[in-house]
Amino acid sequence: MYENKDDKGTLKQLELSKYDPYFRAMLVGGELEKLASVALASPVEGKALQYFNKPPRLGKPTPPHQDGYYFMITPPEAVTMWLALDVADEENGCISYVRGSHRSGMRPHGRSETLGFSQGITDFGTREDLTNEVLLPALPGDLLIHHAMTIHRAKGNRSLVRNRPALGLVYYSTTVREDKKALVAYQNKLTTELDAAGKI
Ligand SMILES: O=C(O)CCC(=O)C(=O)O
Numbered sequence: 001m002y003e004n005k006d007d008k009g010t011l012k013q014l015e016l017s018k019y020d021p022y023f024r025a026m027l028v029g030g031e032l033e034k035l036a037s038v039a040l041a042s043p044v045e046g047k048a049l050q051y052f053n054k055p056p057r058l059g060k061p062t063p064p065h066q067d068g069y070y071f072m073i074t075p076p077e078a079v080t081m082w083l084a085l086d087v088a089d090e091e092n093g094c095i096s097y098v099r100g101s102h103r104s105g106m107r108p109h110g111r112s113e114t115l116g117f118s119q120g121i122t123d124f125g126t127r128e129d130l131t132n133e134v135l136l137p138a139l140p141g142d143l144l145i146h147h148a149m150t151i152h153r154a155k156g157n158r159s160l161v162r163n164r165p166a167l168g169l170v171y172y173s174t175t176v177r178e179d180k181k182a183l184v185a186y187q188n189k190l191t192t193e194l195d196a197a198g199k200i
Contacts, residue, residue, distance in 0.1 A: 001116050001200060003058040010055045013116045016167075017049035024049075027169055032081060036171035039079050039145055044171040052082075052116075054093045054164040059157030061093070063112040063120030064129075066101075067170070068148035070119060072183045076106070077173035078148035084138035085165040092164040093154045095144060099132040102149035115199050118190055121151065138166075 003010040016023035026032065027046035036044045053059070068076030088094035112120035129151065136144055146152060157164050172178075194200045 003055055003060065003115070005198075005200065010058055011051075012053050012055065012059065014051040015048065016051055017046070026167075032169060033171065035145070036079050036081065036169075040077055040171070040173045042077065042173040042175055044079075045174055047078075047170045047172055048168075049170075050168045052166045052168050054154070054157035056092075056157055056159050056161050056163060059093055059164060060114050061156045062095075062152075062154040063114050063117050064098075064124040064151055064153035065109060065117060065120050066106060066149050066151055067146075069106060069109045071148060071170075071172070072179040072186075073148075073172060073176040074179075075176060076148045077176055079145055079171050080148065081167075081169040081171075082138075082144040082146070083167040083169070084140055084142045084144075085167065086140050086163065088138045088164050088166065090135060090137065090155070092157045092159045092162050094135060094137045094164070095152055095154050096133050096135045097146060098129050098151040099134050101129075101132070101151040102147040104149075106149065107151065115194065124151070124153075 001013040002008065003012050017027045027049040033044060033046055067080050068078065071078055082095060107121045108123055109119040110122040112118060138144060191200070
């Protein structure tokens with residue numbers, strides 16, 4: 001996905017582990033898989049490794065969301081790792097988390113207009129959300145790990161020159177049940193809509 005699909009300099013998201021053995025090996029069978037298994041106290045399955053960028057000036061905000069809402073799994077026992085490939089700070093859109101939000105259940109989500117993050121929390125912005133929100137700037141090589149229920153978001157990239165590149169790795173506990181039918185149906189519907197709107 002590109003912020004502007006006619007400008008290849010605006011790459012924002014790219015699925016890597018499905019197509020590239022190097023990234024597949026980073027996701028499955030290595031140190032990061034072990035770390036995910038410790039974080040979830042369970043054997044895990046590596047599900048995806050994606051490139052996430054916010055190109056300078058054009059990178060849009062990431063809407064507040066819980067990854068578990070997108071995953072359609074029961075129970076929502078999964079972690080996402082976010083590996084900074086360059087400096088991420090307030091200016092270029094580092095991630096922020098709502099501390100403790102993984103303990104407070106799934107919030108209502110609704111359609112967002114952000115390409116790549118089609119769902120956002122519809123009632124985000126309560127006093128509790130904002131009081132507990134913590135910004136996490138990162139240096140190249142820093143690894144952030146969040147639970148699938150942790151609310152997070154990021155601002156857009158206001159820098160005129162700096163990208164905000166990162167890798168996102170997703171691991172599910174092997175105890176989860178996936179609603180694959182619902183997931184495929186949703187993804188197909190979304191792809192059709194984005195295609196019709198000329199966004200992909
Ligand atoms: O890179 C971003 O801005 C958001 C990434 C994200 O939401 C995630 O990895 O779960």
